[in-house]
Amino acid sequence: MFRIMIMVITLLLLSTMSLGQAAGSGDQETIRLLVQRVKELQEEVHVLEAAQSGSAVEAAQPTAQHEVAEQPTISSPSAATPPRLHELGGIQWRGFGEVTYKVLDQRQPELSTFGSTPGSSGNFYTGDFSLFLTSRINDKASVLSEITFSEQREQLFEVDLERVLFKYNYSDHLRMSFGRYQTGIGYYNTQYHGGRWFLTTVDRPLITEYTHQGGPLPTQAVGISTTGLIPSGKLGLNYILEYGSSDTNRPHLDGSPGGDDESNGNHVNIGLFARPDAIPGLQIGGSFYHDKISNVDVHDTGRFGQTIVNAHVIYVGHGVEFLNEGFLIRHTEQDGTLVFNMPAFYSQFSKRFGRTRPFFRYQYLNTNPNSVFEDILLRYGPSFGARYDLNDNFALKAQLDHTLRKGKPDLNGLQLQLTFAF
């Protein structure tokens, strides 16, 4: 009998506890909902007040006749709402800039140091200042452009139309772009464009550096780029198909005079990558690029077939960024037997802790001295540092680099960068 009483009491206590818990959580939830509702009403009042004052007449009353999405005033009255693209006469725009201080332990500067002046081991530079414009034509079509003001030597700037694209999204399976685009070689060049505000690190990995800043890949081209989903269920396969001209004129990365006009022919680029449903944030893929180039260092008129193969494994999610890409650049003489195989890779890992994101990167690039990349040669080494986001528009970055170079002294560098979006 005593045991039965204990059993009943235990049962009652547990039931009461669970009911109490449910009731407690229910009360808390009710309070939370009420607080949320009050906030909503306050925000609606703000919107209505703004509308009354004439600055957002249409914001509070979205109707079928007024496309509420395109009214910036809807999201602007509340401090809680995020900044959006600025809009001017149907053209949305944003700007990205940077100010960087770079100091090296060598007095012989390299081109990728932007405004470096010979004899100076450390200097400021403003890098790229990018203006991004986009205009929606209809649900399927839009125009996009990126205009960059790049600092050259001695505070001289040049204007470059980095991208200008007419985009048409027929469906998820076929999205087309016509114009000047960044070639879909691998992940980084597809993902990251002019604004360094988007980069975790201060600079791009050397293998993906822009051609006009000494990088070996044909990073930009004029032509047609298509991409889309391949019906593949949970595998999430996507394709990239590109055809165009990626004619490039590369300055020497080591700062030596002259440059290389590769006189590239039209290129074909085919890419395939998977974003499996099972692991959101994971991307595994590769690309195959082919064109023909000149190498005046070997032959005045000889042509080489250029093939660039890429493989990548990327994970971005839950505060982690883990980028791994490998490249093989192969130059094959058309009327001869010369073949240059030039491998490269980089691996970058970062993890977010609040507003701080420490990172580590290791890169390797090895080009042949008889190839058109005779100024690059063997370079490898680690970089590490951190990015700190002051707010949604400003970020500070610090990066230490140690680069080992074939036939030259090791290069140690410190870069401090303030990058911003507006």
Place this chain on the structure above:
Amino acid sequence: MRWKWVATLLLSWACLSLSDCAFAQVGDVAVVVNPENAASNLTLPEVRKLFAGEKRSWAGGLSVKLIVRSPGTHEREVLLKLLGISENEYKQYWASQVFRGEAQSEPLVLPSIGMLKEALGVYPGGVTLVHAQSIKPGMKVVKVNGRMPGEAGYPIH
């Protein structure tokens, strides 16, 4: 007497489980679309791809229009959890999507459920997340993994 102890434990477990279920259902967030949208069931990965801007068309070719709540709301927290990113990363992500030309514009941000409902009526391809307890008449709720909000195993909360 042993069976009584077993029964007690089972009953206690049942009580605790019921209270847990009730707690989970309180936080469920529904996927709501324009009433004319033919979609009735989505998988969780599809919902994730929708709100990440990777799936941009509904079956039939209708363009997806993303509508989201402002920061600080339960729906926003669930959205960030769904995408596995922070508020700051979310803003950077969408700025990057637009900058790369992957999206025409950032998702439309609206502060209240009433405005969400109105916007859904305006955009045929509109989709948003709404706290299950805030669903209003006229809103079309889509099943996720074959389950409606409040049902056991509903994945978005």
